[in-house]
Amino acid sequence: MTDKTLTPRPSQLDKAAFLAGYGDIYEHSPWVAELAWEQGLDSRHDRPEALAERMGTVLDAASPEHQLEVIRAHPDLAGKAALAGSLTDDSTREQAGAGLDQCSPEELARFERLNDAYQAKFGFPFVMAVKGSNRFAILDAFEVRLENDPAKERRTAVEQINRIALFRLKARVTG
Known part of the structure; x- marks a missing residue:
């Protein structure tokens, strides 16, 4: 079984490229991806489950107003x-x-x-x-x-x- 990774690989991207590739994951809310990138990404985050967990943590930790x-x-x-x-x-x-x-x-x-x-x-x-x-x-x-x-x-x-x-x-x- 091969390891499924994202393309482009999040851990290898600068901020602008990461936002271009993943800023649309949360509907019209690129700030979620931006904060996830700012927290630091490594090769684990090249897997969709790990990146989703990181991004989900950002939304979970956001204020109720930002969540809304x-x-x-x-x-x-x-x-x-x-x-x-x-x-x-x-x-x-x-x-x-x-x-x-x-x-x-x-x-x-x-x-x-x-x-x-x-x-x-x-x-x-x-x-x-x-x-x-x-x-x-x-x-x-x-x-x-x-x-x-x-x-x-x-x-x-x-x-x-x-x-x-x-x-x-x-x-x-x-x-």
């Missing part, structure tokens, strides 16, 4: 940005992989209602690492998570964002 900025940078699932085709390439692939581009009009209406209710309750979009999921499981998760209190849901959203980052980093491996 990252959460709010994410699009609604099956929302207006998806319908308009204005998602990032990663978000487009992730949502399509979960079948969100195949929703019936009724499912789209349900997503819209749930997105609106979630946004009204929490003040940020519903975030879920949808890789390996489907629109039915996502809609069910929406219903369950709407019952959370705001602090728990912020923590859950951060956990989901860190999972998304790991999936995105694993998609960049070679070897």
Whole structure:
């Protein structure tokens, strides 16, 4: 079995090159990658799991306000940005992989209602690492998570964002 590493190798990059290669892992939030790089990277961080852990630690340690900025940078699932085709390439692939581009009009209406209710309750979009999921499981998760209190849901959203980052980093491996 070969060791799966990222390309380009994070440990071999200067700050500008690291940000060019990995600054987009956290949706519209390159500061997460920047702080991870500033903490120092070695050859362990050339593996997606180790780099994801380092970057996740940065987000976990951030203030609630900075965490909310990252959460709010994410699009609604099956929302207006998806319908308009204005998602990032990663978000487009992730949502399509979960079948969100195949929703019936009724499912789209349900997503819209749930997105609106979630946004009204929490003040940020519903975030879920949808890789390996489907629109039915996502809609069910929406219903369950709407019952959370705001602090728990912020923590859950951060956990989901860190999972998304790991999936995105694993998609960049070679070897």
